[in-house]
Amino acid sequence: MEQYCLYLRKSRSDQEAEARGEGETLARHEQALLKLAEQHNLNVLTIYREVVSGETLAARPMMQQLLHEVEQGIWSGVLVMEVERLARGDTIDQGIVAQAFKFSDTKIITPMKTYDPNNEFDEEYFEFGLFMSRREYKTINRRLQRGRNASINEGKYVGSIPPFGYKRIKLENDKGFTLQPDLQEAEAVKLIFEWYAGKNGEQLGPALIAQRLDQLGIKPRKNNHWSESSIRNILINPVYIGMTKWQTRAQVKKSINGSVKKTRPRNHHPLLVKGLHPAIIDEQLFHQVNKKSDYTTPVNRSQNIQNPLASIIVCAKCGHKMVRRPYVNKPSMLICRQKDCDNIGASLELVEQTLIAALKEWVKDVKVTSDNLTVSPTNTLSLKIKQLTAIDNDLKIACTQMDKTYDLLEQGIYSIEKFSERFNTLSDKIQQLQIQQEQLASEIKKEKEEIKHRSAALPKVEKLIDIYWAIDDPAIRNNLLKEILDHVSYSKDTRMKKNQTEANFTLKIYPLILPKD
Structure with missing residues (x-):
């Protein structure tokens, strides 16, 4: 029997229509496509709802899953409101979508037309629809960018999240938004600038300011504690003197190894315009703070990774990534930077070794483990297989007994009461045996897959161990470790004694090569 699925995704015009109160888009589209399936007697098994907005296939997980199943030939057809909903990215993405449907002979069914990808005319019409969709996207994007630039030049606030110290409010009798001081947060911002400038005779750095705010019970919006970087970002933000800024971290696309990577490097010369919102900080105080070298000269950070264990070692106590702390006259340390975490750091070199x-x-x-699987009859997997065989036999016996119970009832040997009693007893037994059977079968399958994955990964791990210390570049070491490790947890409760060289910390390895649950 042919199988079909639905793919639902909102367009920008749908979102604008919802804002006007025209109803939830995906629900309306789902109802329309299900009605279309009913009219054509199509067997719909799955509905894919894309709830994220993304230009590329990489940003749309439901579309990736759908394409994977289309390539496998699972679906006879996909129901969608318009072909444009399938791909609006660049020509590469459109080609991937068109190729997947063509090679798998999967139809695209819309309320207006059914597309057969192996029909020459349908194929051209489908590709033309994707081309026009991309063109429409570009046009809409240019219009939105012009609108944002116009709003910025008018002093409006175009961000979705207001900076600490302000609330985002709708402009009266006008389109767009501006900022309004939040009384409690604004007072905290004033304290930050005054403490850093030493206005009250006590000059504090960002780290001490963060500690002082925590002691006073003043919390940031998203975390329980202030960080040094949060304080620095507030001190350099011109929004607090009534300015609006734009393009501070504009998105930059680069092609790396055949795939597009998106980054947001800091722009030290953003667009600054006088905003419509009131200032919280006096301009003289703001410029006094920003005359300090900490803020006039950007920190020169090397793009090369210096920590071979970067993003791999995780604190077992708080769950945050451990970081490298370099020193001038002694080896670098691996530490947890969370204030309330009591996990003790250790020598980075020793952790690596x-x-x-x-x-x-x-x-x-x-x-x-692999050797024992074939030669030892007492390993856990062998025992589980024996248990499963015994359960299979018990289940066969119970099913045979159930059949005999029906025969005895039909022959008049069992009364209705006796049959019911015997039936319930056997039913409960069969149900329990089936549960045990499924559980053991699942455990056996998982254990076999785990052994299989571990064995298959052995050459890669052994190769890494053989060449690791011959590699001088920490970035290459880091990439090699990330190929086989999901993460490694680290815990340490006591400090090392003088002249102690052996490790007194605990590492727990979580390989990336194990099968997913």
């Missing part, structure tokens, strides 16, 4: 040694032990364990 311990991790590689732990990987060597992991390799030995995998080899022993």
Whole structure:
């Protein structure tokens, strides 16, 4: 029997229509497509609802899943409101979508037309529809950018989240938004500038300001504690003297290894315009604070990774990533930067050496497990397989007994009461055996897959161990480790004694190569 699915995605015009109160788009489209399926007697099994907005396929997880299933030939057709809903990205994305439907011979069914990708005329019409969709997207995007630039030059606030110290409010009798001081937060902003400038005779740095705010019970919006970087960002933000800024972190696209990567580097010369909102900080105080070297000269940060364990080692106590702290006259340390975390840091070099040694032990364990799977009858997997065989036999016996119970009833040997009693007993037994059967079968499958994945990964891990210390570049080491590790948890409760060289911390490895649950 042919199988079909629905794909639902909002366009920008749909979002604008919802804002005007015209109803929820996906619900209306779903109802219309289900009615279309009913009219054509199509068997719809799955509905994909794309709830994120994204220009490219990489930003649309439901579309990626749909394309994967289309390529496998699972669906006879996909119902969608318009072909434009499938792809609005660049020509590469459009080609991927068109190719997936063509090679799998999957139809595209819309309320207006059914497209057969292997029909020459339908194929041209489909590709033309995708081209026009892309052109429309570009036109809308240019219009939106012009609107944003116009709003910025008028002093309006175009961001969605207001900076700390302000509320975002709708302009009266005009389109757009501006900012209004939040009385409590604005007072905290004034304290930050005054403490840093030393207006009251006590001059504090960003770290001490963060601690002072925490002690006073003044909380930031998203976290329980202030960070040094949050204080720095407030001190350099011209919004507090009544300015609006734009393009501080404009998106930059680069092609790296055949894929498009998006970054948002800091722009040290953003567009600044006099805003419609009132200032919280006096301009003289703001410029006094920003004359300090901390803010007039951008920090020169190397783009090269200096920590081979970057984004790999995770604090076992608070869950945050451990970071490298460099020193001038002694080796770098690996530390947790969270204020309330009591996880003690350790030498980065020692942690790295311990991790590689732990990987060597992991390799030995995998080899022993794989060998025991074939030669040892007492390993856990073998025992589970024996248990499953016994349950299968018990289940067959119980089903045979159930059949005999029906025979005895038909022969008049069992009364209705006796049959009901025997039936309920056997039903409960069969149900329990089936539950045990499913659970054991699932455990056996998972354990086999785990052993299979571990064994398959052995050559890669062994290769890494062989070449690791011959590599001098920390970035290359980091990339190699990320290929086999999801993360490694780190915990340490006692400090090392003088002249102590052995590790007194605990590492727990979470390989990336294990199958997902």
